[in-house]
Amino acid sequence: MTALINNLHHEGAREVCRAHNDRPDALLEILHETQKADGHLSDEALVTIADALNISRADIHGVVSFYHDYRREEPAQHQIQLCRAEACQAVGSEALAAHAEKKLDVATGEKTADNKIGLSAVYCLGNCALGPAAMIDGKLIGRMTPERLDVLIAKLMGAPS
Ligand code: FES
Known part of the structure; x- marks a missing residue:
């Protein structure tokens, strides 16, 4: 197992580390840039970064797990974010989220088994007056209803990846 882990290499992550002169104090920027390129932080990328910066793999895993912005898995092709903060809760966001979970299973x-749609919670999208608020693939949508969400999900399911 050790030999297998030691053979992991990610050339993209290595390039990012080189661009930062393999400086351990640039770890957060390196993680951000690597994730931006790949959409997530793979085992290969983390091992490569740890080796390049000469920091322990345990330390790098600690940093990645501490910050919620870092993803260890490949993201779904489409992202549905539903606001679950107080103003949206007051106008039905919890029922909307339950509907979305049931609809997407x-x-x-x-994320769905086919990796098509990811469902996540956010806590205020700055659209409180038009709740329940949703963000779908980066587009803010107000006054979301289960019926509107069903139509949008159907479009995402049929959308080319
Ligand atoms: S509470 Fe939902 S957008 Fe602010």
Whole structure:
């Protein structure tokens, strides 16, 4: 197992480390840039970064797990984010989220088995007056209803990847 882990290499992550002169104090920027290129932080990328910066793999895993912005898994092709903060809760966001989970057959924080749609919670999208608020693939949508969400999900399911 050790030999297998030691053979992991990610050329993209190595390039990012070189661009930062393999400086351990640039770890957060290196992680961000690597994730931006790949969409997530793979085992190969983390091992490569740890080796390049001469920091322990345990330390790098600690940093990655501490910050919620870092993803260890490949993201779904489409992202549905539903606001679950107070103003949206007051106008039905919890029922909307339950509807979305049932419709997609996933829990919040998961993605569909075909990797097509990811469902996640956010806590205020700055659209409180038009709740329940949603963000779908980066587009803010107000006054979301289960019926509107069903139409949008159908479009995402049929959308080319
Ligand atoms: S509470 Fe939902 S957008 Fe602010």
